[in-house]
Amino acid sequence: MTRLSASGRGSVNVIGAGQCGTLLSIMLARQGFSVDLYERYEDPRVYDAEAGRSINLALAARGINALKQAGIFELVEPLLVPMRGRVVHQLDGSTEFLAYGQAEHEQIYSVTRLGLNKVLLDCAESIDAIRMHFKQAAIGYDAPDRTVHMQNLDDDSLYQVEATPLFAADGAGSIIRRSFDGSDTFGGIETLLRHGYKELWIPPAPDGSFQMRSDALHIWPRGGFMLIALPNPGGDFTLTLFLANEGAQSFASLDTADAIHRFFDEHFPDAAELIPSLPQILMNNPLGVLGTIRCRHWHDQGNVLLIGDSAHAIVPFHGQGMNLAFEDVVLLEQIISRHGDDWPNVFARFESEQLANANAIADMALDNYIEMRDTVRDPKFALRKELAFLLEQRLPDVFIPRYSMVMFHADITYLMAQQRGEIQRALLEEFTADADSIEGVDVDAAEQAARDRLEPIDDIRVNRSSGVSAA
Numbered sequence: 001m002t003r004l005s006a007s008g009r010g011s012v013n014v015i016g017a018g019q020c021g022t023l024l025s026i027m028l029a030r031q032g033f034s035v036d037l038y039e040r041y042e043d044p045r046v047y048d049a050e051a052g053r054s055i056n057l058a059l060a061a062r063g064i065n066a067l068k069q070a071g072i073f074e075l076v077e078p079l080l081v082p083m084r085g086r087v088v089h090q091l092d093g094s095t096e097f098l099a100y101g102q103a104e105h106e107q108i109y110s111v112t113r114l115g116l117n118k119v120l121l122d123c124a125e126s127i128d129a130i131r132m133h134f135k136q137a138a139i140g141y142d143a144p145d146r147t148v149h150m151q152n153l154d155d156d157s158l159y160q161v162e163a164t165p166l167f168a169a170d171g172a173g174s175i176i177r178r179s180f181d182g183s184d185t186f187g188g189i190e191t192l193l194r195h196g197y198k199e200l201w202i203p204p205a206p207d208g209s210f211q212m213r214s215d216a217l218h219i220w221p222r223g224g225f226m227l228i229a230l231p232n233p234g235g236d237f238t239l240t241l242f243l244a245n246e247g248a249q250s251f252a253s254l255d256t257a258d259a260i261h262r263f264f265d266e267h268f269p270d271a272a273e274l275i276p277s278l279p280q281i282l283m284n285n286p287l288g289v290l291g292t293i294r295c296r297h298w299h300d301q302g303n304v305l306l307i308g309d310s311a312h313a314i315v316p317f318h319g320q321g322m323n324l325a326f327e328d329v330v331l332l333e334q335i336i337s338r339h340g341d342d343w344p345n346v347f348a349r350f351e352s353e354q355l356a357n358a359n360a361i362a363d364m365a366l367d368n369y370i371e372m373r374d375t376v377r378d379p380k381f382a383l384r385k386e387l388a389f390l391l392e393q394r395l396p397d398v399f400i401p402r403y404s405m406v407m408f409h410a411d412i413t414y415l416m417a418q419q420r421g422e423i424q425r426a427l428l429e430e431f432t433a434d435a436d437s438i439e440g441v442d443v444d445a446a447e448q449a450a451r452d453r454l455e456p457i458d459d460i461r462v463n464r465s466s467g468v469s470a471a
Contacts, residue, residue, distance in 0.1 A: 009031070009032035009033050009034075009341065010032075010033055010034070010164075010341050011033065011034040011035075011036070011164055012028055012033050012034070012035055012036075012164060012165060012166075012167060013035075013036050013038065013148070013161050013162070013163065013164060013165075013166050013167070014028070014035060014036070014037045014038070014166075014167045014169055015038050015138045015148065015166065015167070015168050015169060015170045015175075015176060016038075016039065016168070016169035016170035016171060016174075016308075016310070017037050017038070017039035017121065017124075017132065017134070018117065018169065018171060018308070018309075019057075019113075019116060019117065019120060019308075019322050019325065019326070020169045020307060020308030020309070020322075020325035020326070020328065020329065021037060021039075021167070021169030021170070021307075021308070022037065022117070022120040022121055022123075022124050023066065023067075023070060023120055023325075023326060023329050024167060024169055024307060024308075024328075024329045024332070025037045025124050025130050026070050026072075026120070026123055026124055026127065026130070027070060027329050027330075027332070027333045028167075028336075029124075029127045029129040029130050030070075030333075031333065031336050031337070032129075033129065033341075034129050034131075035129060035130045035131070036131050036133065036161070037124065037130060037131065037132045037133065038133045038136045038138065038150065038161070039132070039133065039134050039135075039136065040135070040136065040137035040138070040153065040170075041134065041135070042134055042135055043121070043132075043134045044114055044117050044118065044121070045117075045118050045121055045122070056110050056111065056112055056113070056230040056232070056238045056240075057110075057111050057112070057113055057116060057319075057322050058083070058108045058109070058110060058111075058217075058230070058319030058320075058322075058323075059076075059080060059108065059109040059110075059111050059116075059322070059323070060108045060109075060319060060320070060323050060406075060407040060408065061323075061407060061408050061409060061410040062320075062323040062324070062326060062327040062330075062410045062464075063322055063323040063326040063327075064109075064410075065326075065327075065330065065410040065464055065465075066326035066327065066329055066330045067326070069330060069333075069465070070123075072119065072120070072123050075119050075122075075123065076111070076116060076119050078233075079111050079112065079115040079116065079119070079233060080109035080110070080111050080233075081109060081110040081111075081214065081215075081230075081231045081232060081233055082107045082108075082109055082215055083100075083107055083108050083109065083110055083215060083216050083217045083230070083231070084099055084100060084106075084107045084215050084216060085097055085098050085099040085100045085107075085216050085217075086098045086100070086216060086217050086218070086219050086376070087212070087213055087216040087217070087218045087219070088219055088221065088376055088377075089218060089219065089220045089268075089270060089271070090377075091222070091267070093269070093270055096382075097213070097216060098376070098382070098385065100403065100404070100407065100408075101401075101403075101404050101407075101408055102389055102392060102393070103408075105408070106404060106407075106408050107215075108217075108319060108407055110217070110230040110231050110232065110238075112232060112238070135152065135153040135154050136150055136151070136152055136153065137150065137151045137153055137175075138150055138170060138175045138176060139151050139158075139175060140175065140179050141163075141166075141175070141176050141179035141180070141304070142179075143179075143180065143183075143185070143300060143303075146162060146163040146166075146303050147160045147161070147162060147163070148160065148161040148162075148163065148166060148176070163303040163304055165302055165303055165304065165305065165343045165347075166303065166304045166305070167304075167305050167307055168304060168305065168306045168307065168310045168311075169307050169308045169309075169310060169325075170310050171308070171309045171310055171313070172190075172291065172293055172309045172310070172313035174306065174309075174310035176304060176306070176310065177293075177295070177306055177310050177311075180300070184296070184297075185297060185300050186295045186296065186297050186298065186300075186306065187295055187296030187297060188293060188294070188295045189293070189294050189295070190291055190292075190293055191291055191292045191293075191294070192289060192290065192291040193290040193291060193315065194244055194245055194246070195225070195242055195243060195244050195245065195290055196242075196243065196245050196251060196287045196288055196289060196290060197240050197241060197242050197243075197287070197288040197290060198240070198241050198243075198251065198282055198285050198286075198287055198288065199238065199239065199240055199241075199285050199288075200238075200239035200240070200241060200275050200278070200281055200282065200285075201236060201237070201238060201239060201275065201276075201281065202229065202236060202237040202239060202271070202274045202275055203235075203236050203276060204234060204235030204236050205235070208234075208235050209235055210231060210235050210236075210237070211237075211274050212229065212237065212274075214231045214235075215231075216231075217229070217230055218230075218237070219372055219376070220267070220268050220271060221372060221373045221374060221376050221377050222267050222268075222373065223373060223374050223377075224244065224249070224373065224374075225241075225242055225243040225244065225249065225267075225373060226241075226242050226372055226373040227239060227240070227241050227242075227267075227268050227271060228240050228242070228372070229271070239271070239275070241282070242290070242369075242373070245287070249263070251287055254282065254283075255283075256279075257279035257280075257283075260278060260279040260282055260283070261278070261279065264278060290315050290316075291313065291315070292313060292314055292315060292362050292365075292366070293309065293310075293311070293312055293313040293314075294312065294358075294359060294362065295311055295312070295355075297351060298311045298347070298350070298351045298355060299347035299348065299350075299351055301343075301344050301347075302342075302343030302344035302345075302346075302347060303343075305332075305343075305347045305350065307325070307328050307329070307332065308324075308325035308328060309321065309325065311328075311358065312324065312355075312358035312359075312362065314358075314361060314362045314365045315362075315365045315366060315369060316365070317365050317366070317368040317369040317372055318361065318364055318365040318368045318406060319407070320361050320364075320365060320406065320407075320414075321365075324357075324358060324361055324414070327354075327357075327410070327464070328350075328354060330464060331350060331353060331354055331464075332346070332350050334463075335349050335350055335353075356415045357413050357414040357415050358414070359415075360413075360414040360415040360417070360418040360419075361406070361414040361418075363418065364402075364406065364414070364417070364418055364421075379436075380432060383432050383435065383436075383437065383438065383441075384428040384429065384432050385401075386438050387428055387431060387432055387438065387441055387443070387446060388401040388424070388428055389401070390438070390443055391443075391446060391447060391450055392404075394443075394447050395447060395450055395451065396457075397456050397457055397458065398450055398451060398454050398455075398456060398457060399424070399450050399454065400412075400457060401424070402417055402418075402420070402421030402424060402425070405417035405420065405421065409461075410464045411461040411462055411463070411464050412457075412460060412461060412462070413462055416460050420454065420460070423453050423454060424450075424454070427446065427449055427450060427453060428446075430449075431443075431445065431446040431449070
């Protein structure tokens, strides 16, 4: 990777060295800025602070686009395990594979949070214009003085950092955003689900091979709850149990080893036999929170910009949280390329272009939780998907399934995917309402309806190329 040094264009501060903050720092350095990157935790290349609650990440087109434009995708590529679709595990032990898309490139990629973090931090460390500061916690923001109050966690000393400007990439629990609570600056609203999650693990087989199909996301939909599994390069799977926090079937009820064994034997018997030390791991791993962050605004004039999860955390059921954050970085870099360091203008333009998209994917992620845990079990779901694929084959210039627009088309905005997806959903439901199989569907009429109701795909595409050359 090309080594960059500061060009004297100006200095900026970034709070949060997760995926978003680190990629943002790299992009800002490429634009000629000197970057100070602050992170409250230890360097994850030395110590993984998120062990037991990572939820594997699903890298899709928007994230890949950002990594390619940063010139580092080839460094991430060895960490990726392709997933071509879902394997649905039914209660009777049967399975069904449902492809995500039809084209060869229409697949998403499982990647571990820690592995990706390490690559991004290594890249940032190679850039002279970026200075990384670990174990440095933001503890508050003073808006009138444009000052971040910081604490050095090594010695508990306090100091201040100026917003010159400040990019807050400090996650869903953003201290910077919460410092404005009670004001109209951001107007942040945090909405928590009554469900949480815990991480589990399926090891490789004794010969190092995968114990389940490796090119798919595995899902055990059980109505009000579900289990998912994503493959890792080492032949193992990271599992996540999504379940109510309280109630008869909840994490609260899984309080003994016997209760855990009974629950898994009843609902996930084929997975249970593959998970070592199941009760101990489930009880010892932390309970993760699931929620959505929505803000009326993301910036305080030209002083502070919220970005990534600090601005718009979403639930993980569409696999788009990181992809959305990376898209933020690409869009912001585009705007800076056009308007320089006119920060009030840059921040306002960024918010006006992206806030509605963030709200759209937040809605779609919540929709997808219902689909993954429940709707996918409905025979009509498979029929609607089959019709959608047929229409895509017949009308490639008009019809792309909503899931594909979100996951495989970085040049279609989330808002457009949501709006167009609603038209398509109604169409698919209409033409499959009285059919039990594709033979009972009037595909010709559905094709004509799609032409009548949808504008050409090329008319809705946007430019998601930042113009940053690869290293």
